[in-house]
Amino acid sequence: MTGTMKAVAKVGARPGAELIEAPIPTPGPGEVLVKVKVSAICGTDVHIYSWDPWAQSRIKPPLIFGHEFCGTVVELGQGVKGAAVGDFVSVETHFTCGICRYCRTGRGHICEAVKIVGVDRDGCFAEYVTVPAENLWVWDTEVDPEIAAIQDPYGNAVHTALACDLVGKRVLITGVGPIGLAAVLIAKQVGALQVICTDVSPYRLEMARKMGADAAINVRDEDMAEAIHAATSGRGVDVLLEMSGSESAINGGLAALVKGGEAALLGIPARPVTIDLADAVIFKGAQLYGINGRKMFETWYQGQALLEAGLNLTSLITHRFDFTQMDEAMELMKTGQCGKIVIYPNGSDT
Numbered sequence: 001m002t003g004t005m006k007a008v009a010k011v012g013a014r015p016g017a018e019l020i021e022a023p024i025p026t027p028g029p030g031e032v033l034v035k036v037k038v039s040a041i042c043g044t045d046v047h048i049y050s051w052d053p054w055a056q057s058r059i060k061p062p063l064i065f066g067h068e069f070c071g072t073v074v075e076l077g078q079g080v081k082g083a084a085v086g087d088f089v090s091v092e093t094h095f096t097c098g099i100c101r102y103c104r105t106g107r108g109h110i111c112e113a114v115k116i117v118g119v120d121r122d123g124c125f126a127e128y129v130t131v132p133a134e135n136l137w138v139w140d141t142e143v144d145p146e147i148a149a150i151q152d153p154y155g156n157a158v159h160t161a162l163a164c165d166l167v168g169k170r171v172l173i174t175g176v177g178p179i180g181l182a183a184v185l186i187a188k189q190v191g192a193l194q195v196i197c198t199d200v201s202p203y204r205l206e207m208a209r210k211m212g213a214d215a216a217i218n219v220r221d222e223d224m225a226e227a228i229h230a231a232t233s234g235r236g237v238d239v240l241l242e243m244s245g246s247e248s249a250i251n252g253g254l255a256a257l258v259k260g261g262e263a264a265l266l267g268i269p270a271r272p273v274t275i276d277l278a279d280a281v282i283f284k285g286a287q288l289y290g291i292n293g294r295k296m297f298e299t300w301y302q303g304q305a306l307l308e309a310g311l312n313l314t315s316l317i318t319h320r321f322d323f324t325q326m327d328e329a330m331e332l333m334k335t336g337q338c339g340k341i342v343i344y345p346n347g348s349d350t
Contacts, residue, residue, distance in 0.1 A: 001024050001026075001128070003023075003024050004021045004022060004024065005022055005023075006022075006126070006127055006345060007020055007127070007323075008020075008064065008065070008126070008323055009063060009064045009065070010049075010059060010062065010063050011061055011062045012062070013051070013056070013061055014051055015049070015051040016051075016327070017326055017327075019326070022126065024127075025128060026077075027076065027077035027080075027130045028078075028130070030078075030133055031077040031080070031130045031132055032075065032077060032080060032083055032130065032131060032132075032133050033073070033077075033128055033130050034069075034071040034073055034074070034089060034128065034129050035071050035128055036070075036071040036124050036127055036128065036345055037069075037070055037071045037072065037088075037148075038069065038145045038146055038149040039124045039149055039342070039343045039345075040068040040149045040150050040340055040341065040342045040343065041066075041068070041333055041341045041343065042067065043177070043333075044119065045066055045333075046330060046334060048119075049330045063122060063123075064122040064125055064126050065118045065119070065125055066123040066126070067093040067116060067118035067119065067152065068152045069090075069091065069129070069149050070088070070090045070148035071088075071089065071124075072086065072087065072088055072089070073086065073087040073089060073136070074128070080133040082133060082138075083136050083138065087139075088139050088145075088148070089136045089137060089139065090139070090148045091117070091124075091131050091137065092136075092152075092294065092300065093116055093118070093135070093152055094109065094135075094294075094296070095115045095116070095117065095121075095132055096108040096113075096114055096296070097111055097112070100112045107295075108296045109159075109292055109293045109294060109295050117131060125323070125326070125343065127346075137151065137297070141308060146314070146317050147307070147314065150178075150313065151300070151303065152294075153178050153179050153182065153340070154179075154303055155299045156179050156266060157182035158182075158186060158294070158299050158302050158306065159266075159291055161183045161186040161187055162186070162302060163262075164239045164263075164264050164289070165239075166186075166239060167192070168191060168192075169193055169238035169239050170192075170194040170236070170237045170238050171187045171192045171194065171195050171196070171237060172196045172228065172237040172253055172256055173187070173195065173196070173197045173198070173208075173213075173243060174198050174240065174242050174244050174249035174250070174252070174253045175242070175244025175267055176197045176199045176201075176204045176205060176213075176243070177244075178339055178340045180197065180199070180204075180208075180241070181204065181208060181211060182313065182316060183241050185211055185311055185312070185313065187241075188212045189306055189309070189311050194232070195212065195214050195215075196215040196216075197215070197216045197217065198217045198219050198224060198227075198228075198249060198252070199218065199219070200220045201337075202218060203337050203338075204336065207339060210315065211315060214231070215227075217231070219248070219252070224248075224252040224256075225252060225256065228252075228256045229256075236256050237261065238257075238261050238262070239263070239264075240253040242264065243266050244267045245267030245268045247273040250265070250267075250269075251276070251280065254275065254281065254286070255280060257280075257284065259284045260284070260285050260286070261284065262288075263286060263287070264291050265288060265289065265290055265291060266291040315339070317339060317341075318341070319332060319338050319339075319341045319342075320342050321341065321344075322345065323345055323347075326343070329341050329343065
């Protein structure tokens with residue numbers, strides 16, 4: 001396919017982004033060209049847009065960014081198998097090397113040479129994007145395109161939640177951004193006895209309540225330990241799903257954990273944290289799991305099974321914009337007064 005396309009790019013080493021015309025990319029061997037139907041904004045995109053220290057150390061402009069999306073395969077590169085023109089797809093956006101020790105032992109989600117679309121190569125804030133065919137998730141069931149576009153963060157929530165045994169357990173979720181909110185739905189779906197959430201955003205805590213959280217604690221207004229003690233009748237929680245990266249949330253969550261409890265840690269701290277390993281982990285016999293991305297493709301099968309069993313993610317999506325409104329969308333993301341924000345390239349479902 002030849003011609004040009006609209007795209008949102010980081011064109012220079014400075015805050016902001018620009019709407020540009022770019023050549024439609026050509027798929028290489030083993031790749032496909034996807035026409036983007038819906039994309040979504042991730043916290044990583046906000047880092048890139050804001051041009052914070054992480055972005056400055058990682059991103060090499062010019063770059064079309066964005067990595068959460070769905071679309072239709074419109075062209076195949078040489079040697080592609082398992083995909084066809086016309087397939088409706090989501091994409092696993094961690095591209096693995098396939099040859100390191102981790103990849104060869106079924107742990108590609110921690111590949112030592114991973115590349116990420118929209119970070120290490122041009123991404124999905126564009127009308128078209130190329131990706132390896134092996135990274136496609138071809139939908140064989142009906143799915144709302146907006147839900148298909150957010151499989152990346154949803155997959156993180158599935159991986160985090162299902163790292164622990166939630167059935168009949170009291171579950172604490174620290175941090176209810178979109179991934180934490182998805183974890184509320186997952187925990188309730190798989191049979192958690194009680195789901196307690198903490199955050200500092202009244203907006204998102206109210207979203208958590210509407211999604212079925214049994215308690216939603218604003219840790220700016222309430223003492224976390226006292227509130228969890230009251231919510232659990234003094235029992236504490238069996239499982240901690242840590243989504244915030246906050247040192248106080250990590251320590252508060254571990255303090256609330258019962259002996260023999262489990263904790264899955266997804267949130268990324270902005271700086272090293274201090275934990276009392278003796279009292280919080282060792283003497284409790286607690287089990288901690290570090291969560292990175294999604295297991296490829298075990299998590300994807302689990303996620304689709306949950307959707308087919310009735311898990312409904314539509315309440316996660318609160319705002320819709322197009323490429324011309326990207327500045328507005330990014331500024332809204334910074335406020336936290338939103339769930340997931342989806343982006344339509346042309347401003348409509350076309």
